[in-house]
Amino acid sequence: MVLVVVFGYSQKKKNGTIYLEHPAIGVVNEIMAAFVAGDSDKVGTYLTDDFMAYNGFSTNKDDKGTTKEEFLKRVDFWKNNMSYLSMEPTAGSYPDALEYKESGVWVQTWDHIKGMHNKSGVKLDMPYHRLYKLDENNKIKNMIDYYDNDVIWEVRRSFSDRQNGTIYNHHDNINTVRKMMHAFEFNDMDTAYSFFADDAKFYSLELPDGESLNLDEIKERNRQLMEAYDFDSIDETGYPDYLEYDMQDAKVVQSWWKFRLTRKSDGKKIILPALYLHDFDEEGKIIRSIAYVSTKVLDAK
Template sequence: MKKTILVVLLLSVFIGYAQKNNGTVYMEHPTIDVVDQFVKASVAGDRSKMGSYLTDDFKAYNGTSNNQNDKGRDKEAFLNNQMVYHDQLDYYAIETYPGSYADAIEYKKDNPDKEVWVQTWNIMKGVQKNTGVKIDAAAHRLYTLTKDNKIKTIIGYDNEGVIDEIRASFADRTNGTIYNHHENINTVRKLMYAMENNDWDKTYSFYDEDVRFLDSSSPTFESVSLEEQKVVDKQILDKFEVTSIDMVGYPDYLHYEMGDARVVQSWWNINLIRKADKKAIILPIHYLMDFNKEGKITSETAYYNAKLLD
């Protein structure tokens, strides 16, 4: 019994020391209203009104920067940056991230000036006017407000990737090479004509064992394995006979610089006879096939009108 009492007392002491209040968190506060009005002025492109919410010694910082000597943007530089968003984005909007709300935090420790931190979670939206790049990105901001409700500091955590894409899109650049003759194109032709001649062992030999198949007519667009695709193929062959396969145009092999992707795109007419009534059907089909370095197909996406097979 004494041991039990001692343990309870020790736990009480530990909990008392482990939890220590350092201020108050508010979900409603005048500083939250100020931040909300500032954001609305930003979206509206009202530079003067934005500036009225900022202190003269205002600073803005990039929360994702690795620069330990970052001195931040001053008031004028920050306002210029905010106007870039307004001026260069169609459909510009800043919305509250679903399920979130702003917090105002007034710390006790090391806060002699009674400053309040406001943290927000948002989604920034828009379409860059020149490049057509769409922004639909989460953003997190920390605001420091003075006791007279002026914004002294903003630390932003934003998606830099979409901004990099906008910058890159102002200049033309290549992204690899397109071939109209290549070994991977040869592979696709051999595969299709093995299919035409009902040589399914050879057809399947061109695929990597971990290949995934996607069907544009699938309502979920979920991929299936090679073994699952064999079942699908058998179901089709039980109902239809392949009489011939005709290439439409010519295949392209695209070797992308970004991501080192290897893709053959091709167009075909598959001529079928429906076994039930001997009706001839032409099935136009477009394939996208991804290849690995070994020349095996790792992914196949088929685009066609499934209604033709009803």
Template sequence: MKNFAVLLFLCLFVITSFAQKKNGTVYSEHETIDQTKALWEAVKNGDKEKVKTFFADSITVVRNGNDWQTTAENFGNNSGWWKANFVNLKVEDAPGAYADAIEYGDGNIWVQDWLMLTGINEETGINLDLHIHNLYAFNEEGKIGLIIQYFNNNVFEDIRDAKTTRENGKVYINHPYIATVRKLVNAYAAEDLEKMKSFYDESAQFSALDHGWDESIDLVTRMGYVKDNFANAKDIHFKQIGYPDCIFYELNNGFVVYSWWEYSFTREESGEKVVMPLMLSHSFNDDGKIVQEMAYYSTNHFE
């Protein structure tokens, strides 16, 4: 049995070895790579005439699976869109990536690169942060006859949409969710922890400036902090500033209440009275429970 296993392994090794076939050479430095870099430099500078010189008269363009035929003249003229629409445009290798030139056994040469395009759309102010993968097929004259590109199109849809005017829901000056927020604030002022908890969904998340802008805590942790606050403060009071807004966002199909307050309390130990501005944001689920609370205030008041 042992000899059979060894024989089987040797057979598989021989089969695998014969299955390998070299079909060309890969270069990290090549004149065609230099040409693609010069092409993007011309695109960045808005040099449409220079862009045309890198392409064959007839070109096949494939973008995210969609292909069409065009000419070097049209491609070059269209490349001016980048310079006309973006400021501080940069074209660089994506972090950790570099271009390859592949010379296949039949003599065909392809270049593939992974680029990062950054800039600011001048009309909308949208920041471009685009990863793009390009493949270029060169003909016998050293011209690009086929270019294949893959990228996420979302940023271009955002730019297109930003040029239009669109409503995204409704604003309510009176709404049951506004009443919920007022009841929640009143429960805090009354130091009624159980009443406060009744307004939140069990999965609610909380964030505030003193936790870090990109961090959040869960309901149990939040209630622990509130309990500590109750132990160290008295005469808690909230004065409404202006009026809350309840906004229904059509895009996310959800309700958010924004409210502004003057929050005051007296420190239990020192007797010092603290008065501070506070903004609250509460997001609601379909059951009318708060699923996210965000608090904005100056942390200096707690030092």
């Protein structure tokens, strides 16, 4: 007996044609130019009377969409409330016109929109995907938008003052930062490092963006620094703040310091200003340190 295995493959069925160049693409390019220019009257000439726009990410089952009248008001809103508005094809992308056998002509675009909301200062810098359905007269009947709603919500949230936690000028986490700094000053390194979590990360202006040092690496860097300089004093400047944020439950101490150093090689006195942000965990350990300091000061002649 011979076992015969038959593999079945689905058949292709053509449902239309995709065009790189098409009159409908020209219509879409023109309406977007009018939109960016804030010309609602001109935008209206490209829309059918029964035009409807939809948010492609909406999960509202009762969402009826946006009418032509409402959409034109949106054009006016963008004109009156946005600066530096631009919309260009995303790098490497281009619009397509799709002529479907059943549903007619659609144009799909992949753009990047930039601008700034005037009142809030929120920056728009995001991809923007849009589908357009055109009728037999080459007018736009439907529009479906896909974009980052978080940016739009940030604009809306910024219309009113909102609190985001509490600021303290005295707190045990502030005390921890002070004790850690002065332990460094008096060369009590074991005590200084005891305030950090074992997996703490250390960032600074002089590291590439996104890169950090671990605790062992920062110990070695500080050892080299102390070999080259005497720490005469580490002085608090102004006063530190402890910020207990509602968002993300962040716990941050920000503090300003002056490191008064003597270079051992020539006795040169140097003052090194610094701003530190220290993030804390629930146990009161420092889990992240961000140093805003330029060690170029140490090269002083």
